[in-house]
Amino acid sequence: MSRICLWNEMMKMTVAIKFQRDICLSNWKTTEKPQSEEKDDHIKNSFYEELEHTFDQFPRYHMKILLGDFNAKVGREDIFRPTIGKESLHAISSDNGVRLVNFATSKNLIVKSTTFPHKDIHKYTWTSPDGLTHNQIDHILIDKRRHTSIVDIRTFRGADCNSDHYLVIGELRERLSVAKRVEQQVNITKFNILKLKDEEAKQNYQVEISNRFATLESSDEVEKELDVNSVWENIRDSIKIAAEQSIGYYETKKKKPWFDEDCCMVVERRNRQN
Numbered sequence: 001m002s003r004i005c006l007w008n009e010m011m012k013m014t015v016a017i018k019f020q021r022d023i024c025l026s027n028w029k030t031t032e033k034p035q036s037e038e039k040d041d042h043i044k045n046s047f048y049e050e051l052e053h054t055f056d057q058f059p060r061y062h063m064k065i066l067l068g069d070f071n072a073k074v075g076r077e078d079i080f081r082p083t084i085g086k087e088s089l090h091a092i093s094s095d096n097g098v099r100l101v102n103f104a105t106s107k108n109l110i111v112k113s114t115t116f117p118h119k120d121i122h123k124y125t126w127t128s129p130d131g132l133t134h135n136q137i138d139h140i141l142i143d144k145r146r147h148t149s150i151v152d153i154r155t156f157r158g159a160d161c162n163s164d165h166y167l168v169i170g171e172l173r174e175r176l177s178v179a180k181r182v183e184q185q186v187n188i189t190k191f192n193i194l195k196l197k198d199e200e201a202k203q204n205y206q207v208e209i210s211n212r213f214a215t216l217e218s219s220d221e222v223e224k225e226l227d228v229n230s231v232w233e234n235i236r237d238s239i240k241i242a243a244e245q246s247i248g249y250y251e252t253k254k255k256k257p258w259f260d261e262d263c264c265m266v267v268e269r270r271n272r273q274n
């Protein structure tokens with residue numbers, strides 16, 4: 001099976017693993033391990049290019065968790081903070097580790113598997129066949145703005161996984177809240193400006209507002225000591241009264257309730273039969 005076919009299968013899995021909070025969970029693992037340390041740069045670049053292409057297809061508002069065997073040893077370098085934590089098993093990042101950190105930084109992710117303090121036996125995820133080499137190469141990444149949802153990550157060595165890798169378990173705690181929608185009925189009256197397309201209604205409005213302003217000018221000559229606010233209120237009221245008398249308001253359409261008299265009759269008939 002090629003990597004593309006396997007990733008398409010993962011995309012289907014991602015769509016299925018969605019909760020009310022919209023969590024996208026993807027497990028990246030290929031049959032030929034293109035991210036191995038022994039592979040050349042071309043294969044590694046091709047792997048991360050395809051990974052980036054698939055990752056960009058996820059909606060932005062979903063929680064994205066990226067986990068799997070990256071064959072990447074992530075160190076504890078200060079230059080990579082805050083993308084990585086201080087609790088990694090390794091002190092220096094390998095080439096694959098640097099690539100993983102760069103990818104996480106570009107996608108605003110955090111390598112969460114390097115942030116929790118545990119014993120070394122609960123950190124390494126792979127042991128060599130001779131039992132002498134231990135590496136932490138399986139990682140869990142999550143969105144930076146939702147990284148507090150993961151409260152713990154550790155390795156369980158006793159699980160029988162039929163693999164040379166140990167079982168890595170992350171504890172996810174997501175707080176779900178229900179938005180309360182307060183529906184308030186606000187009566188908003190609007191002038192029926194569509195009537196202004198009619199020449200007769202348009203002339204009536206012009207005549208009405210001209211008379212109102214003429215009356216307003218004569219009253220202003222009598223009361224010359226009006227302040228700016230009073231003048232503005234008089235102009236505003238004149239425009240409103242002229243529009244109300246000439247074009248009127250929109251007629252609000254009352255929605256017919258879905259539970260009408262016919263529904264009531266059906267319910268009463270059913271109750272009588274019972």
